[in-house]
């Protein structure tokens with residue numbers, strides 16, 4: 001059976017600065033107005049109510065917006081926040097305010113693997129709609145035709161082994177046949193615990209200090225998709 005590639009986004013396919021300096025500030029700034037305009041939308045209200053309930057029942061939308069802005073500043077990977085961010089980014093992509101930044105080695109490798117019949121999937125803390133938006137608006141065009149599956153924190157958090165077991169299950173795959181690519185060692189540890197093969201992307205543009213052997217925790221370390229060898 002051919003291997004399947006499961007990739008993270010931030011720090012793996014796309015620069016950390018694109019997420020931290022473009023996407024997050026855009027959502028932070030747009031949140032209050034987005035909530036004022038869409039707070040009664042049946043796709044939006046339950047997400048806001050979830051945030052309110054988790055914060056002791058705060059009831060004013062302005063306070064919910066402030067809470068969410070605080071969560072963006074803390075880089076919380078909260079499922080409701082991620083869903084709202086995805087809805088906000090849709091306008092930014094649509095209006096051409098930004099394009100998704102993909103590291104130059106990523107699209108050639110994805111195309112090569114896809115052409116070789118290797119299935120490709122995404123697992124990111126960003127919501128599935130946000131993942132699809134990102135890959136359909138890259139500076140090298142629409143990459144979504146290359147991917148067959150997308151997973152977000154609806155399957156669980158990325159530092160928890162059970163999330164990877166569930167993904168393998170949903171893919172109808174033995175975990176050993178899945179290569180998980182990420183820049184975060186704790187995510188790779190969880191994927192390995194679930195039986196997946198792991199590759200640490202050590203993006204020197206984003207992490208100027210190369211990771212030592214100790215810091216790699218035994219995961220295969222590469223600095224580019226071009227170095228990845230799939231067994």
Ligand SMILES: CSCCC(=O)C(=O)COP(=O)(O)O
Pocket residue numbers: 008009010011019023077082085123124125126127130131134158
């Ligand atoms: C779907 S793109 C936005 C990325 C994002 O919101 C995020 O939190 C990045 O998480 P990742 O799991 O891709 O490192």
Ligand SMILES: [Mg+2]
Pocket residue numbers: 008009010011012182183184
């Ligand atoms: Mg990452």
